[in-house]
Amino acid sequence: MNVKPRYIALLMALAVLLGAAGSYIGIEYFANGTEGQAKTEQYADKDADNFASLSEEEQKAFLQSMSGNADLKKVEQAFNVIQENYVEEVEKESLVEGAIQGMLDTLEDPYSVYMDPETMEQFNQSIESSFQGIGAEVSMVNDKVTIVAPIKGSPAEEAGLKPNDQILKVDGESVEGLDLYDAVLKIRGEKGTEVTLEIDRPGVSEPLNIDITRDDIPLETVYTDTKMVDGKKAGVIEITSFSEKTSDEFHEALEKLENDGMEGLIIDVRGNPGGLFTDVQEILKEFIPKEEVIVQVEDRNGEKERYLSDSGEKKDYPITVLMDEGSASASEILAATMQEAGGYELVGTKSFGKGTVQQALPMGDGSTIKLTLFKWLTPDGNWVHEKGIEPTVEVKQPEYFYTNPVEIEEPFEYNDNHEKVKNIQVMLKGLGHDPGRTDGYYSKETEAAVEAFQEEAGLEATGVVNQETGGKIEEAIIAEVRNEENDKQMQKAVEVLFQ
């Protein structure tokens, strides 16, 4: 079974997003933060202990640097008040982290965030294009942690994990009641360590125990496909995020497709939350002719720097970019530049709208401030922040692509009225059983649609949605979403490509 790249990307984003809300939708500016570090540590090596050992001039400079503190007198006062008087004991470290987070909050910029050492490590893993674990894509299905697919060549595949295996225990501990993120944390671990999973496999009566040795799991960010359309060969390159190796992988993939006689290219950045700023530039240099503007960067003083292509030339085949509401940041640079500087079509839906560039500024103790330093502008000088980029050809996916997992506590039946019924109605409609309405009121038509679905799925036709029927509806919808034939946006992109 092939792993659809979109789902791995989602998982990756999940792990990081849960650590530091919103931090992943980011662009990194410098390769590393040395400049910021030097600047921010200038006070760190001066303290009162060695005051006597300083020259008179140095003493003066020290006191001056302390008087720069005047702004923070009030913070210090508050720190002492809280620390000495609050009804519970207070950890100094948590007050310090709170103060930093609080200063960042005043910026009202969701992309300027404080990352403690642990969050920072997760973030680095995502940038480094790999993590350590067993290498399986998992998902919550009917409240069970379920294997969607093992990644090719991973320990999970070698140990024989199969799609739809349900994980009951990790190293003897039940994962019941855990959310997906916590369950994933238990399964992950350092390279070389072993984990035992207790598995419930469909069609197997007793639970299985499977031992797996964890390893480095590469996080692929570039996936290639080809499609034949009216005898013409279209290449598809999907980029799921921009991490350290993405541009190299992209160049390789493109070269291979070109050598194989591709007659048109679709670049798919749907659901791609962004990543390294340098990476998307390298990719764009393939397509934007030498000396033309790839992107502009504006600093706090309004001064603009233009980044020019130094190598590319216009390709002799047509290109289309696929994007959606999950395409953010570096993905938007790619889309905007391909359109403005390259004149290519953008197919899909309006993009996310993130027009700023962050840099991780290390604090010297493993923690980091990821701070917005610049705005990026399109080649024509447009700032897309909080606006997004309009597609030139708008296509939405079918409505059922946007439904949520079904969770049923009490069965739903005729004349019920509930938010969750809405979701089920949209799914039934997607499965070709018209529920009459999709506003949450369980009408007679909805009942008939449920009965029709139940007959089709080999269930008793009760017209009531209990847990079993809800689960089957969800499975059927997941299958529809994964069926390439239903990817209306891709179909449009191919159609537009050879117009």
Next chain:
Amino acid sequence: MNVKPRYIALLMALAVLLGAAGSYIGIEYFANGTEGQAKTEQYADKDADNFASLSEEEQKAFLQSMSGNADLKKVEQAFNVIQENYVEEVEKESLVEGAIQGMLDTLEDPYSVYMDPETMEQFNQSIESSFQGIGAEVSMVNDKVTIVAPIKGSPAEEAGLKPNDQILKVDGESVEGLDLYDAVLKIRGEKGTEVTLEIDRPGVSEPLNIDITRDDIPLETVYTDTKMVDGKKAGVIEITSFSEKTSDEFHEALEKLENDGMEGLIIDVRGNPGGLFTDVQEILKEFIPKEEVIVQVEDRNGEKERYLSDSGEKKDYPITVLMDEGSASASEILAATMQEAGGYELVGTKSFGKGTVQQALPMGDGSTIKLTLFKWLTPDGNWVHEKGIEPTVEVKQPEYFYTNPVEIEEPFEYNDNHEKVKNIQVMLKGLGHDPGRTDGYYSKETEAAVEAFQEEAGLEATGVVNQETGGKIEEAIIAEVRNEENDKQMQKAVEVLFQ
């Protein structure tokens, strides 16, 4: 027209709550914050400028106090990083306030808050039992700022403002589109200044212009009533909050009721968010016999101090306390102590659950940290925080007491399904027109109920809820809520009193 005290209290809480979320539900410990102030300002008079003028010993002490700063090195580093690098100019003051707010946020205590000078002033007004303005209770009715009632003896009453007057303009400026809080801010102002209101009065074709000179408006917190039950005279004292004059007013009210031959007392603290810690103690001393525990206070080290009654004796008449989910803090001290130490019944619903004591600690520049310093415990040593106090006799108000204002953009009719329809259904039910269901689905029964209401209200019986019908339904519900006959909790309290 009598102003129902409950509504003034609500307004007061609104004005303050909007300033500093949750700050009003508080108890003040010290009469003023001198002790805290002295402690928190000890660093403030030392700075680098006069370093040279200090003796060697003082210099050493200064540097030592600075090394207490080591904890804050990282905050300073972050302050500089943000200030020097963020994509926009950053105000130092807002970073400082953000840092303080951020430290308080780590406490995860909604009652420990930072108040800037403006918020502090509003807070003081509520504690001081008065504010400056015109003295009218206002409310939003169909998106218009509407006079509910002028306060007795206020400039608003003297100028002839009447209930249901709609305020169109304040000093020539339209208030359309403003929320209630912003409109109130425009109407309020310093004693002695004049404000001109343009008023739309029902039955008057042209708008009226009314000039009003603002004055001090006392905020009454104690309201007295008497009820005759089976020939027995019950006194009712409602306390809407515990501010500076509350205990004096309470003593006066009680004395008067006792002199008038009251045979039983109901103390009503429903919707009372709390206030001054000293105040509720003074009130409890009336009822709790000398040497018995009124309340206990526990500090951060777990040490408990007991506050004893120094004067009271058990009353020779029965007493009942009325409380609800809006009774918090000082109100809960009153309820818990009356029950545990006095053995009196508590009628109503479970109280809010706030078991901590705050103190405002001035920062010296007009701003203040309101910090939780202590827990309070009931006489028996129970901590009610986040639990609330269970009534001994549970009674809820009718369901329609808990509905929200009706806002109708598009008319609702048969077969619609909407959150807002729920609200309307609960109201119709309260008005005696059974809508069949109250889950938001506009059924045939709901249509019939609307028609019945429309006939009763002299409207065309369309069965459709448009803005006009919605407004009439809301008016009718407000009248029901204000009708003492529908106050089930009060009725129960009276019944229990003479059991």
